[in-house]
Amino acid sequence: MAHPTTRIFTRRVCQQFSPFRRPSSPIPRHLRAPASRRSYAASGEKGPNPGRPGQSPFKVWPFIAITLAGSGAYVLMVRSRQDMDPKTGQIAAPKKDTPTFSPSKVTVLFVLGGPGAGKGTQCANLVRDYHFTHLSAGDLLRAEQDREGSEFGNLIKEYIRDGKIVPMEVTVQLLENAMAEQVQKDPAAKGKFLIDGFPRKMDQAIKFEETVCPSKFVLFFDCPEEEMQRRLLERGKTSGRSDDNAESIKKRFKTFLETSMPVVDYFEGQGRVVKVVATKTPDEVYNETRGRLEQRLGKQF
Numbered sequence: 016m017a018h019p020t021t022r023i024f025t026r027r028v029c030q031q032f033s034p035f036r037r038p039s040s041p042i043p044r045h046l047r048a049p050a051s052r053r054s055y056a057a058s059g060e061k062g063p064n065p066g067r068p069g070q071s072p073f074k075v076w077p078f079i080a081i082t083l084a085g086s087g088a089y090v091l092m093v094r095s096r097q098d099m100d101p102k103t104g105q106i107a108a109p110k111k112d113t114p115t116f117s118p119s120k121v122t123v124l125f126v127l128g129g130p131g132a133g134k135g136t137q138c139a140n141l142v143r144d145y146h147f148t149h150l151s152a153g154d155l156l157r158a159e160q161d162r163e164g165s166e167f168g169n170l171i172k173e174y175i176r177d178g179k180i181v182p183m184e185v186t187v188q189l190l191e192n193a194m195a196e197q198v199q200k201d202p203a204a205k206g207k208f209l210i211d212g213f214p215r216k217m218d219q220a221i222k223f224e225e226t227v228c229p230s231k232f233v234l235f236f237d238c239p240e241e242e243m244q245r246r247l248l249e250r251g252k253t254s255g256r257s258d259d260n261a262e263s264i265k266k267r268f269k270t271f272l273e274t275s276m277p278v279v280d281y282f283e284g285q286g287r288v289v290k291v292v293a294t295k296t297p298d299e300v301y302n303e304t305r306g307r308l309e310q311r312l313g314k315q316f
């Protein structure tokens with residue numbers, strides 16, 4: 016049985032918020048709205064509130080209690096499902112709280128730009144002059160594709176030929192392994208990484224920064240499509256790549272525009288993009304690249 020004070024409080028709250036409450040209005044009778052626009056209770060015992068004045072016939076609290084309990088259960092269910100793998104319905108591995116590499120010990124620059132913009136060419140220059148370690152996501156995927164016994168070989172082959180983005184778990188893991196190997200080789204060196212052609216999709220960007228290492232910024236090579244196409248068709252004459260052909264190039268451009276540009280926009284929104292116009296000769300593009308990096312990182316980067 017409820018405590019008398021509780022009962023009084025309950026009745027007061029019910030009365031206050033009941034739409035059927037009889038008002039004791041401070042407004043003089045002649046200024047009030049006509050009876051037809053006022054509460055039902057104004058017509059005395061005939062409305063839906065035939066009980067004692069001020070007492071609602073509806074028990075509101077059970078409804079409120081049920082609604083609150085239901086909402087609480089729903090929130091708990093949604094939270095628990097966030098930890099589930101949507102494919103298997105199994106509980107996913109616990110999220111890593113901290114990235115594997117600390118950005119105070121390791122420097123990561125993402126290098127982005129359309130296919131054929133000149134990312135690989137400029138990364139080679141930076142490696143030569145500034146001792147970066149160059150990790151090309153595409154090269155790592157092609158190596159994994161060709162590795163004997165790889166369970167992802169066929170999948171990667173198909174994705175690359177169609178210009179699609181390989182599921183992020185594969186690429187992020189390959190990159191993390193390659194970084195770990197490099198850091199282990201030379202623990203004293205301050206690891207400086209150019210991660211080339213990555214992240215090409217938002218999920219990769221978020222996953223990598225959460226679990227592997229936050230990047231300093233994106234070095235973005237901006238080049239129009241016609242120029243990139245010309246370069247790729249030229250490269251295709253000798254590269255032996257399954258995707259340097261007109262049909263795959265078209266698909267890669269589409270993926271770049273629809274999926275990868277939003278990643279650049281995302282980092283741009285955070286002030287984390289260093290943009291270089293990539294249409295001039297390789298040397299000219301490199302000069303601009305160095306200038307921009309010095310501006311951002313200081314002369315001794």
Ligand SMILES: Nc1ncnc2c1ncn2[C@@H]1O[C@H](COP(=O)(O)OP(=O)(O)O)[C@@H](O)[C@H]1O
Pocket residue numbers: 128129130131132133134135136137246247249250293294295296297298300
């Ligand atoms: N600034 C440039 N002008 C003309 N050709 C270039 C330039 N930069 C790179 N290339 C050539 O274009 C092709 C694509 O360059 P690459 O660095 O492999 O691009 P990405 O890594 O962005 O796909 C290569 O054959 C390369 O030699």
Ligand SMILES: O=c1ccn([C@@H]2O[C@H](COP(=O)(O)OP(=O)(O)O)[C@@H](O)[C@H]2O)c(=O)[nH]1
Pocket residue numbers: 129130131134151152153154156174175176177178179180181182186211212213214215219258267
């Ligand atoms: O994070 C990545 C990077 C590359 N790729 C695949 O690898 C291909 C080639 O990428 P790469 O960077 O080697 O070449 P680019 O297109 O920049 O010339 C892409 O089209 C994608 O199919 C991918 O799936 N995920």
